[in-house]
Amino acid sequence: MAAQPISSRRSTTQRLGFALLAAAALLVVAPILLVIGTIIVRGIAAITPEFLTAMPRDGMKAGGIFPAIVGTVLLTLGAALAAIPIGVGGAIYLAEYARDTSLTRAIRLAIVNLAGIPSVVYGLFGLGLFVLFLRFGTSILAGALTLAIMTLPIIISTAEEALRAVPTEFRTVNASLGGTRWQGIRQIVLPQALPGIITGVILGLLRAAGETAPILFTVAAFYLPRLPRSPFDQTMALPYHLYIISTQVPGMPLEIQYGTALVLLALVLSLNVTATVIRSRFRRRRQW
Amino acid sequence: MKPLAQPKIRIEQVTYAYGDQVALRDVTLAVPARAVTALFGPAGSGKTTLLRLINRLNDLVEDAHMTGRVLLDGQDIYAATTPTSVLRRRVGMVFALPLPIPGSIRENVLYGPKLAGVRDRGRLEELLVQSLHQAALWDEVQDRLDGPANALSGGQQQRLCIARSLALEPEVLLLDEPTSGLDPISTAKVEESLHELKQRYTIIIVPHSTQQAARVADHAAFLLLGDLIESRPVKEIFTTPRDRRTEDYITGRFG
Numbered sequence: 446m447a448a449q450p451i452s453s454r455r456s457t458t459q460r461l462g463f464a465l466l467a468a469a470a471l472l473v474v475a476p477i478l479l480v481i482g483t484i485i486v487r488g489i490a491a492i493t494p495e496f497l498t499a500m501p502r503d504g505m506k507a508g509g510i511f512p513a514i515v516g517t518v519l520l521t522l523g524a525a526l527a528a529i530p531i532g533v534g535g536a537i538y539l540a541e542y543a544r545d546t547s548l549t550r551a552i553r554l555a556i557v558n559l560a561g562i563p564s565v566v567y568g569l570f571g572l573g574l575f576v577l578f579l580r581f582g583t584s585i586l587a588g589a590l591t592l593a594i595m596t597l598p599i600i601i602s603t604a605e606e607a608l609r610a611v612p613t614e615f616r617t618v619n620a621s622l623g624g625t626r627w628q629g630i631r632q633i634v635l636p637q638a639l640p641g642i643i644t645g646v647i648l649g650l651l652r653a654a655g656e657t658a659p660i661l662f663t664v665a666a667f668y669l670p671r672l673p674r675s676p677f678d679q680t681m682a683l684p685y686h687l688y689i690i691s692t693q694v695p696g697m698p699l700e701i702q703y704g705t706a707l708v709l710l711a712l713v714l715s716l717n718v719t720a721t722v723i724r725s726r727f728r729r730r731r732q733w
Numbered sequence: 734m735k736p737l738a739q740p741k742i743r744i745e746q747v748t749y750a751y752g753d754q755v756a757l758r759d760v761t762l763a764v765p766a767r768a769v770t771a772l773f774g775p776a777g778s779g780k781t782t783l784l785r786l787i788n789r790l791n792d793l794v795e796d797a798h799m800t801g802r803v804l805l806d807g808q809d810i811y812a813a814t815t816p817t818s819v820l821r822r823r824v825g826m827v828f829a830l831p832l833p834i835p836g837s838i839r840e841n842v843l844y845g846p847k848l849a850g851v852r853d854r855g856r857l858e859e860l861l862v863q864s865l866h867q868a869a870l871w872d873e874v875q876d877r878l879d880g881p882a883n884a885l886s887g888g889q890q891q892r893l894c895i896a897r898s899l900a901l902e903p904e905v906l907l908l909d910e911p912t913s914g915l916d917p918i919s920t921a922k923v924e925e926s927l928h929e930l931k932q933r934y935t936i937i938i939v940p941h942s943t944q945q946a947a948r949v950a951d952h953a954a955f956l957l958l959g960d961l962i963e964s965r966p967v968k969e970i971f972t973t974p975r976d977r978r979t980e981d982y983i984t985g986r987f988g
Contacts, residue, residue: 544795614832621790622845623822623901632844633834 484706491704500670505690506697508670510705515672516585516680517712520664521654523589523676524596529646531593532600536642539601540608541630560598565658567595572662586676588664595659596649603648607641608634640727647720651713657684667693683709739807741766741905741935742787747801749782751794756782758959760801764952769927769936771950771967773943774982778956780939784907787937788824789817805905822849825898829910831890833882838874841882841893845901860900868896869926888919892926899930906930908938912945924949943983947971955979 499509543549571591581587611634619629635642653659665685673680687705690697740763749757757779764770772780785791786803789810802809810820822845833841842861843851851857861878865871870892874885882893891911898906908927912920927949930936940946946953947967954964955976962976974980 612832614828614830615834617790617793618828618832618834620793620817621788621821621826621828622848622897623818624845624848625818628848632848637835 481710484703484710487699488703488705488707491700492707496701496704497708501668502670505668505686505694506701510681510683510686510708512669512672513681513683513686513705514708514712516665516682517654517684517709519585519673519680520589520592520660520682521650521716523585524592524653525646525650527590527593528596528600528649532597532646532649533604533642535597535601536604536608537630537635540605541626541634556598556601560602563658564595564656565661567591568659568662570594571659576663582677583662583664583679584677585664585673585680588660588680588682589676591659591663592653592656595656596653599649599652600642600645603645604638604642607638607645610641611637640724643723643727644720647716651716654713654716655684655709657688660685683712739766740764741806742937743802743804743807744783744786745802745804747783747786747799747803749779749786749791749797749799751797755959757786760956760959760961762954762961762964764935764937766935767931767933768951769931769938769949770952770954771946772937772939772954772956773946774956774962775958777958779959780956781909783956784826784909784937784939787905787907788821788826790821790826792817818848822901823903824905824907825901825903826907827891827894827898827909827911829913831887831894831914833885833890833893836882837879838882838885838893839878842896842900844897849901860902864896864900867899867926867930868892869922869929870896886919888915888922891915891919891923895923895926899934903934905935905937908936910939910941913941920945955982957982 496509497514498511500511502508539549539552543552568591571587571594575581575587575590576583579587581590615633615637616626616629619633620626624632657665660682664679664682666679666681667689669679669681683705687702687709690705691702742762742764744760744762744764747757747760748755760779760783762783772783774780782791786799787805787810791797791799799811803811805820805824813820834844839861842864843857846857846860851860862871865874870889873889874880874893882890885893891914895906895908895911912923915923924945927936927938931951938946938949940949950967952964953967953970955962955970955974955978957978962979963970963974965975970979971983974983
């Protein structure tokens with residue numbers, strides 16, 4: 446008798462609560478869908494074989510964005526090449542070897558803070574260190590290394606997390622079977638942490654691929670209708686290209702702007718999908 | 734009790750502490766070769782600590798201190814210059830919870846030998862078959878050696894872990910409550926395999942009950958809060974305990 450109203454009141458509040466939570470979830474998804482939808486609808490018309498494979502013409506108002514696509518791919522690959530060994534190595538050290546001292550705590554604190562530094566600051570740092578001090582000039586090398594530094598905190602912290610998630614008992618089992626610490630890491634711990642590490646690497650690279658500020662002073666060319674010839678060459682890159690055609694070139698057809706955005710979005714999303722596929726494949730194999 | 738001619742392992746006046754928490758106090762124990770020795774006593778008495786000292790697994794613990802000596806065939810394993818990995822190949826260990834390495838049954842059994850540098854395929858195959866036989870697991874897994882180890886039942890996984898230790902052909906086998914997670918039938922199978930194994934190996938077991946100590950052991954040592962109270966052949970310790978505390982524990986007056 447008394448229980449009936451209470452339970453029905455509870456179910457009403459509960460339903461209201463669920464509705465609010467669902468609305469919050471929708472609010473999160475809605476802008477993403479709107480952004481993607483708008484870019485696809487407005488940009489799809491620009492996507493032609495010529496747009497994807499030709500050099501820009503007529504002050505970028507016609508032709509394609511091929512050099513910008515190549516530039517972004519090269520920069521992302523270069524960043525990966527530099528950041529993966531350093532990042533994963535650092536994570537292995539922190540998770541498996543380092544003792545909990547004030548030094549390692551300071552390193553961890555630095556990594557967390559590095560992740561919060563605005564990307565333009567990384568850009569200026571890259572300009573100072575790679576372009577000027579190390580005399581790499583405005584080049585793919587300088588840009589890729591700047592992007593690598595920017596992604597390091599993400600890679601290190603997610604990889605360390607993934608390594609720590611592997612139960613300690615595996616390390617004990619390895620030791621009890623006469624394995625050295627490194628053998629245990631190599632044979633048992635790393636394979637289990639790999640999906641998490643890959644996720645971290647891709648997340649970091651996704652951020653690098655879409656950034657404008659770090660490449661602004663280190664590599665990006667305003668208008669360079671040819672492919673780069675060496676790591677010391679400048680290159681166009683999609684995010685920067687999008688920025689200049691949207692703000693610096695008067696009379697730029699809207700279609701080309703949206704088309705460029707769509708290509709950048711597709712590139713980043715396909716990287717994301719690749720990550721998910723790799724991860725789930727590893728996870729399935731790990732089942733046994 | 735006839736004196737032990739040459740004990741396989743001698744633990745001499747070992748005191749061990751985690752920080753300022755003393756886990757073992759002046760423990761001295763002789764472990765005979767080719768027999769099962771049980772370390773029993775209430776929880777927190779230092780049984781597992783004592784076991785882990787014999788293959789230096791406690792080296793992984795930070796902030797621990799030890800005094801005293803642990804002798805294997807008369808050699809102090811803590812003074813020796815041989816790497817711990819070599820010692821651990823001589824002194825194998827099986828843990829309370831079976832933990833197969835992700836991979837196949839074959840990969841699990843051959844993990845140790847491969848790390849030890851055994852490359853010869855014929856030799857590896859021989860070790861695989863022999864270890865699984867010794868752990869009484871061969872009949873159940875012979876047709877799925879390349880299948881996932883995680884698909885085995887809990888009891889089979891524990892025997893797989895025993896086989897994994899045996900594949901290194903150790904001289905000593907340390908068992909830390911190897912049947913605590915198992916049902917009675919699996920427990921019986923593991924205990925049965927111990928009777929076979931002690932023909933060839935020196936076995937030290939922390940049993941999961943006093944009854945199990947009585948069933949499987951030849952010798953038993955009673956530990957209480959870090960002190961070794963007495964250690965004698967199992968028949969004597971359970972029928973005519975010398976120490977009052979041992980008697981109280983066995984008869985269930987505390988524990």
